[in-house]
Amino acid sequence: MWGRILNLVVKELQQLRRDRAAKFRLLIPTLVQLFIFGYAATFEVYNVATIVLDQDHSQESRELVARFAGSGRFQIVETANSAADVRRAIDHADAVVAIVIQAGFADDVRKGVSAPAQVIVDGTNSNTALIALSYVSRIVADYAQEMEQDLSRRTRAGARPPPTVTLESRPWYNVDFNSRWFFVPGVIATLTLIMIVNLTSFAVVREREVGTLEQIMVTPIRPLEFILGKTIPYFLVGLALVVVIAGVGTLWFQIPFRGNPLVLLLGTALYLLCVLGIGLLISTVCKTQQQAFATNFFVINPAFILSGFSFPIASMPDFMQWISTINPMTYYLVVIRGTFLKGVGLEVLWPQMLALAGLGIVLLASSVLRFRKSLD
Amino acid sequence: MTDAPSRPAVEVRGLTKRFGARTAVDSLGFACAAGEVFGFVGPDGAGKTTIMRLLAAVMPPDAGSIVIEGVDAVREPERVRSHVSYMPQRFGLYEDLTVDENIAFFAELFGIRRNDRDARAARLLAASGMTPFRKRRAGQLSGGMKQKLGLTCSLIHTPKVLLLDEPTAGVDPVSRRDFWRILYGLRGEGVAIVVATSYLDEAERCGRLGLMREGRMLYCDTPSALKALMPGEILAIAAPAPRAARDVVASLEGVGGAILMGDSVHVVVDGAARRLGAIEAALAAANVPFDEIERIAPSIEDLFVSLLTEKAE
Numbered sequence: 001m002w003g004r005i006l007n008l009v010v011k012e013l014q015q016l017r018r019d020r021a022a023k024f025r026l027l028i029p030t031l032v033q034l035f036i037f038g039y040a041a042t043f044e045v046y047n048v049a050t051i052v053l054d055q056d057h058s059q060e061s062r063e064l065v066a067r068f069a070g071s072g073r074f075q076i077v078e079t080a081n082s083a084a085d086v087r088r089a090i091d092h093a094d095a096v097v098a099i100v101i102q103a104g105f106a107d108d109v110r111k112g113v114s115a116p117a118q119v120i121v122d123g124t125n126s127n128t129a130l131i132a133l134s135y136v137s138r139i140v141a142d143y144a145q146e147m148e149q150d151l152s153r154r155t156r157a158g159a160r161p162p163p164t165v166t167l168e169s170r171p172w173y174n175v176d177f178n179s180r181w182f183f184v185p186g187v188i189a190t191l192t193l194i195m196i197v198n199l200t201s202f203a204v205v206r207e208r209e210v211g212t213l214e215q216i217m218v219t220p221i222r223p224l225e226f227i228l229g230k231t232i233p234y235f236l237v238g239l240a241l242v243v244v245i246a247g248v249g250t251l252w253f254q255i256p257f258r259g260n261p262l263v264l265l266l267g268t269a270l271y272l273l274c275v276l277g278i279g280l281l282i283s284t285v286c287k288t289q290q291q292a293f294a295t296n297f298f299v300i301n302p303a304f305i306l307s308g309f310s311f312p313i314a315s316m317p318d319f320m321q322w323i324s325t326i327n328p329m330t331y332y333l334v335v336i337r338g339t340f341l342k343g344v345g346l347e348v349l350w351p352q353m354l355a356l357a358g359l360g361i362v363l364l365a366s367s368v369l370r371f372r373k374s375l376d
Numbered sequence: 377m378t379d380a381p382s383r384p385a386v387e388v389r390g391l392t393k394r395f396g397a398r399t400a401v402d403s404l405g406f407a408c409a410a411g412e413v414f415g416f417v418g419p420d421g422a423g424k425t426t427i428m429r430l431l432a433a434v435m436p437p438d439a440g441s442i443v444i445e446g447v448d449a450v451r452e453p454e455r456v457r458s459h460v461s462y463m464p465q466r467f468g469l470y471e472d473l474t475v476d477e478n479i480a481f482f483a484e485l486f487g488i489r490r491n492d493r494d495a496r497a498a499r500l501l502a503a504s505g506m507t508p509f510r511k512r513r514a515g516q517l518s519g520g521m522k523q524k525l526g527l528t529c530s531l532i533h534t535p536k537v538l539l540l541d542e543p544t545a546g547v548d549p550v551s552r553r554d555f556w557r558i559l560y561g562l563r564g565e566g567v568a569i570v571v572a573t574s575y576l577d578e579a580e581r582c583g584r585l586g587l588m589r590e591g592r593m594l595y596c597d598t599p600s601a602l603k604a605l606m607p608g609e610i611l612a613i614a615a616p617a618p619r620a621a622r623d624v625v626a627s628l629e630g631v632g633g634a635i636l637m638g639d640s641v642h643v644v645v646d647g648a649a650r651r652l653g654a655i656e657a658a659l660a661a662a663n664v665p666f667d668e669i670e671r672i673a674p675s676i677e678d679l680f681v682s683l684l685t686e687k688a689e
Binding site: 003004011014015018019207210211212213214215216217218219220221222 | 433457461464466467469470473477482484486487
């Protein structure tokens with residue numbers, strides 16, 4: 001039995017080694033995606049085009065504007081003379097944010113009453129808008145607090161300043177909210193899914209298409225042996241892929257790896273069982289490689305979106321949340337981020353490991369059963 | 377033919393396979409002895425491929441029994457696999473592997489030892505003139521060579537029963553001759569060969585023939601015995617425009633059938649001497665030129681057309 005399985009594994013790797021296109025498809029998109037996520041995918045917002053309409057022309061108003069310009073988040077692209085200028089700039093997308101300071105601003109600040117300043121944000125890109133708004137409120141809050149302290153010092157000289165509450169947020173694990181730390185480890189899960197599902201399903205469907213599957217099935221080989229012979233090579237390819245991505249992530253992008261590599265290895269092995277099961281299941285319902293390609297796309301995209309890779313699962317409607325609980329990527333992402341960023345081990349990650357093992361067994365078992373049927 | 381042993385290599389009784397409402401194979405019974413070549417002939421859709429797939433235990437039958445080398449192939453398909461070799465119309469080769477690697481792969485699946493494999497592969501490849509191409513990728517072989525490589529892979533485990541489905545479809549004449557030379561060699565070694573074909577020259581090479589139509593075996597006998605069944609006689613009309621000649625004579629009285637054979641028309645008549653005059657007259661009247669008309673011995677193809685049209689009526 002093992003002789004026949006080994007024979008298949010050797011043949012499969014031999015074919016893969018000769019298939020230039022497959023090697024290209026495996027390596028180049030992996031690196032390209034890794035570098036795209038490493039460099040381009042970021043939630044942070046810098047240099048937001050900003051227009052300023054200052055109707056107060058006071059020292060206080062200029063001070064506030066200077067704080068926006070000095071934060072690095074906003075770039076003052078224009079100083080408007082009228083509200084019409086502001087509207088035109090936003091409409092033409094010359095500016096994304098407008099800061100409007102109304103006359104009387106300085107007086108109100110000095111008196112210590114609420115001072116009118118308005119921020120207009122182009123909400124077309126809701127993500128950027130929200131993030132820009134959060135910067136705006138932080139800058140304004142800082143400014144207001146300082147003004148208040150300054151005021152109380154001047155009005156009640158000698159007296160103690162009134163107590164103020166300062167919220168100091170302290171993010172753990174990723175102190176700077178570095179998007180790259182969030183994305184690059186996650187890419188391990190997405191790329192492994194895409195690559196291994198494609199390779200596995202194509203490898204089986206190709207045998208069906210070319211007629212070698214029927215040829216093999218009239219030899220004394222058993223379906224289970226065939227499946228093992230077809231999946232072991234891609235299990236190995238998957239492990240190699242994870243090592244490459246994790247290597248580039250830690251060495252090139254300086255992503256910290258704080259946990260135990262063996263825990264990640266275990267999680268990866270269990271995740272690969274699920275991924276191979278998905279690939280095999282797809283191969284049992286597809287007759288041609290084109291069909292397999294279309295089906296893979298249909299499976300991979302939702303798996304990506306419903307995994308918590310970039311969209312928080314807690315914000316999804318119940319039904320979508322339910323789907324994400326049968327999505328192996330959901331659990332694997334927890335394992336990856338846990339081992340990379342938090343440095344936690346099995347004492348924390350065991351529920352995810354169990355879920356991955358359970359899903360892997362169900363997926364592989366059903367693919368073996370379906371595969372037997374698809375032979376008739 | 378060699379003397380048949382008491383137990384046939386392949387014995388089939390009441391074999392039936394349905395696909396939905398269509399009966400692809402209808403209560404088929406036949407036997408093939410060791411060292412015999414048994415051929416199935418018939419038009420497309422007659423059920424030939426289904427028979428081969430049933431015999432190879434690729435799919436289960438709806439009814440009937442298949443006994444191969446004394447083993448019930450329906451109940452224990454795994455046990456017969458090492459005795460049987462099945463070569464479909466298009467043998468599934470790995471086109472990105474070399475000739476040698478393909479052979480090694482299939483040998484390994486049958487658990488053949490390396491020494492046995494090397495010796496047998498060398499002999500089979502030499503017999504088919506493939507020795508110079510051993511390092512070539514299968515994808516770069518011609519159609520004929522691919523089919524010979526397929527045969528080599530099928531034979532690497534020394535099967536006792538060889539099932540061939542249209543083995544030489546699309547194969548050049550030289551390769552086809554090589555192919556049959558190998559088959560005759562196997563027959564000499566006592567291999568039972570069951571072949572499905574729509575090439576009637578190939579059918580003439582078989583020891584016995586089963587004539588199939590719509591899943592039923594209408595006749596089963598040696599080619600010469602089948603020819604003796606032939607009703608009427610054959611006239612061959614050599615004509616520059618054979619199609620036109622066929623159309624003229626097909627509807628004449630006493631003509632059972634007319635088929636094109638190269639640049640002549642073979643006409644089945646109830647009596648050659650009786651109908652010759654009428655045919656000549658009809659061709660002259662229709663202004664269709666012809667060179668000569670002669671009575672010939674029937675070929676399998678003539679027989680086939682005549683028997684099948686007769687049964688249909």
